[in-house]
Amino acid sequence: MSDFWRNIPFFCIMLSICSAAFTSVMPRKIARGFCLTVITAIIVMSALLVSRMYGTRESYTFMMGHFPAPWGNEIRVGRLEALTALVFSIIMALSVLGGLMRIEEHVFEDKQPLYYVMIELLMAALLAEVYTNDLFTAYVFVEIMTLTACSLIMARSKGRTIVAATRYMIWNLMGSGLFLLGLTFLYGMTGHLLMSHIREQVDLIAAAGTYPRALTITIALMCVGLAIKSGLFPFHTWLPDCYGYSTPTSSAILSSLVSKGYIFLIVKIIYRVIGMETVAASGVTNVFFAMGLSGIIMGSVSAIREKDIRRMISFSSVAQIGYVFMGIGMASEAGMVASLFHVYVHGISKSMLFLAGNGLIEASSDSKLFRDLRGSGRRNPIAGLAFTVGSFSLVGIPFLGGFVSKVYFAKAAMSLNTAPMLSVLIVLAISAVLNTVYFIKTVITIYRVPMPEDPVHEPVKHRLGLENAALICLICVNFALGVMSQPVVEGIRAGLNMFA
Amino acid sequence: MARLKNNYNESLWARLKSWYRLGSTAIDDKMQRNLSESVQETQRSEEEHAAWAQWQEARSDEALETERKLQSQVHTWSSTRVSSALRVLYSLFAVAACLMIIFMLLSAVSEMPPFGLADNPVNNEVSRRYIEDGLEETGAVNIVGGMILDYRAFDTLGESHVLFVAVCAVMLLLKINLDKNGRPTKEKLDAEADDRRYEPHHDVILQKISNVIVPSIILFGIYVVLNGHLSAGGGFSGGAIIGSGLILYVNAYGLTNASKHRIFSYKTFKGITFTALAFYGLAKGYSFFTGANHLPSGIPIGHPGDILSAGLILPLNIAVGAIVAWTMLSFYTLFRKGDF
DSSP, X not given: XXXXXXXXXXXXXXXXXXXXXXXXXXXXXXXXXXHHHXXXXXXXXXXXXXXXXXXXXXXXXXXXXXXXXXXXEXXXXXXXXXXXXXXXXXXXXXXXXXXXXXXXXXXOGXXXXXXXXXXXXXXXXXXXXXXXXXHHHHHHHHHHHHHHHHHHHHTSOOHHHHHHHHHHHHHHHHHHHHHHHHHHXXXXXXXXXXXXXXHHHHHHHHHHTSSHHHHHHHHHHHHHHHHHHHTOGGGOTTHHHHHHHSOHHHHHHIIIIIHHHHHHHHHHIIIIIIOHHHHHHHTHHHHHHHHHHHHHHHHHHHHHHOSBHHHHHHHHHHHHHHHHHHHHHTOSHHHHHHXXXXXXXXXXXXXXXXXXXXXXXXXXXXXXXXXXXXXXXXXXXXXXXXXXXHXXXXXXXXXXXXHHHHHHHHHHHHTSOHHHHHHHHHHHHHHXXXXXXXXXXHHHHHTSOOOTTSOOOOOOOSOOHHHHHHHHHHHXXXXXXXXXXXXXXHHHHHHHHHHO | OXXXXXXXXXXXXXXXXXXXXXXXXXXXXXXXXXXXXXXHHSSOOHHHHXXXXXXXXXXXXXXXXXHXXXXXXXXXXXXXXXXXXXXXXXXXXXXXXXXXXXXXXXXXXXXXXXXXXXXXXXXXXXXXXXXXXXXXXXXXXXXXXXXXXXXXXXXXXXXXHHHHHHHHHHHHHHOOOBOTTSOBOHHHHHHHHHHHHHSOOOOHHHHHHHHHHHHHHHHHXXXXXXXXXXXXXXXXXXXXXXXXXXXXXXXXXXXXXXTTSGGGSHHHHHHHHXXXXXXXXXXXXXXXXXXXTTOOOOOOOOOTTSSSOSTTHHHHHHHHHHHHHHHHHHHHHXXXXXXX
């Protein structure tokens, strides 16, 4: 019985999947409580698992059914997977908690249970994607993630969200299609769906040079398909509308969890399915590197031009995703560690920015324009504080998470050749300036002393204490990531070593 | 000549001209009139009438004016030279991108191992065990059934939840709510009116034929579901057959009549989906748990070929079949008028 803790990932996945059916028949308030309870239970179990995994150097596999791996399904647990599951579930819980009032307001009363069903299934899909050791299982849960994310966008039934959801659907189905094509090609060449078995075969194929073009095209299809779904720069056109108009919880979840789930899958494919050397030889990492660098600049420039706070935060997501792909594109372990750490930091900061932005909007008669947001940080102090901390974190002020990830990016760049190293450093410097321009501008705006000609806004009434509690928790987590980054970074590094 | 002049409206030329200009002919007009009359006169209750009149009043001219302005703006922009040049450029890029992707995929496929050779990489120990030991290990004569519901059951659990997500998404998007006091909203009344307008009322041929066909379709669907572990078929295909039978019945008799049967109500849909999914999830959860921890599951495999055999596959097929059938039915009714 001493190995009973090995069942934890299985319990997490099954709990969130099974709860969906039960939530769909519950009344509104019970569904809400049930959904939050389920996510809290997942957080507790994941924390237990993380503490166990820090004590061991071995990863383990878990049979999903009566049949061993290449025949049946299998999940695999290492330190990185456990850590990611914990971070994802924490962000999920805080995002739902932080936007509860807005869900009540934006989603029709009869449909709110369905919203919570979507959240639970999204959680299940994220967990399954993090833990799975089988490419086809990953694809099935990518499908669930696509559909749930789309419903989260359109849950607020307004014209613009419907258009945004349609656009999201078209782009994402294209991404899924490319991924599925790549998966089929890979199966045709290797005859396996289990990640470790594919890896063995791919190494043989790459060494023998049996299918040189097909292998490159397969890698490109899978990586580009997932990059489209996570909103990398030239494929980001669906992103600002989706994040900008949906209900705040949906925006927070989409930007900090859904896109990160796909990025985690890319990392898994690079490390566990294809192998870093083969991917680097195919040139896909160089493409990611270039797209990441241009995304950082273009995302920031678009963010500066926005007049709407929610859309500004959305464009800043484009820039931050650019950072992550730049790290992946460095094709080194240091770059990958920096990217994964930035996935956590950005997840926490971005959900905090969306929720705090919502608090500021609420304090300004529901207007999202900067000219109405003047002085909103004074009218809603906790949201103002959270927005400031999130902005500082993404700009890269010390003691916050974003600073640490930028340091690791710069460190990782040092081991590159001269030209890429210089381009990384220059882009980091430029983007720091651009980030400062749009984030600090916003912070100054929200703390500006109201002028006599400014419109008078009603103070916020009947706020749930839970929302503020969620924001305060996010601030604490952000500080913790900035001050005690070492165990997390070590965990990521050890987890990546366990991957191979 | 005189005849032509007298009946100018009925002449071929005039009809062609009016068709070209307005896109309608006398027959179209007649049909249009019939349709609009039937809406106005058929069973609209007094309450509905009052609500309708209120909304007609509330629709102000101002809103109409803004909309017209917006449309003319869009129209002028779309007819400028810049926009048409952009459109051409866009199509050129789209074609170029598609051609590039097609070329890429073809060049990849040309390198892949040819289809159906015996020494292809896909013919390895994985498929060999499915084919050679499948019957013994799962108890299912239908290897595909054994594969999707026993060997790779986790994938299928996800796949049936994809269906569930799809239904929930369509309900989130299309289901029309009552307003806060529980009265029907404008959308609801519009949808009801639309449905009444297009509903086939007395299509005797369809009704008589569906009287004969629907029971046999549903019976065949049930057979395919129940025999999923013995012959080709299973929950997904059988459920689709049952679902199409239900849709045919609704089509022949109309939703208004069909909704008097309990089987087509929202409550039944909810109950069946919930029971099937909850059973599926719990049963598979138990099976995964015992399998992973090497505990005896206590589920008998039975004698292969019997109807009660193959362990969990038969009940799971039934659950999947129910989910698929009611998913199809609910898609049909939700897309038709946004409610059951």
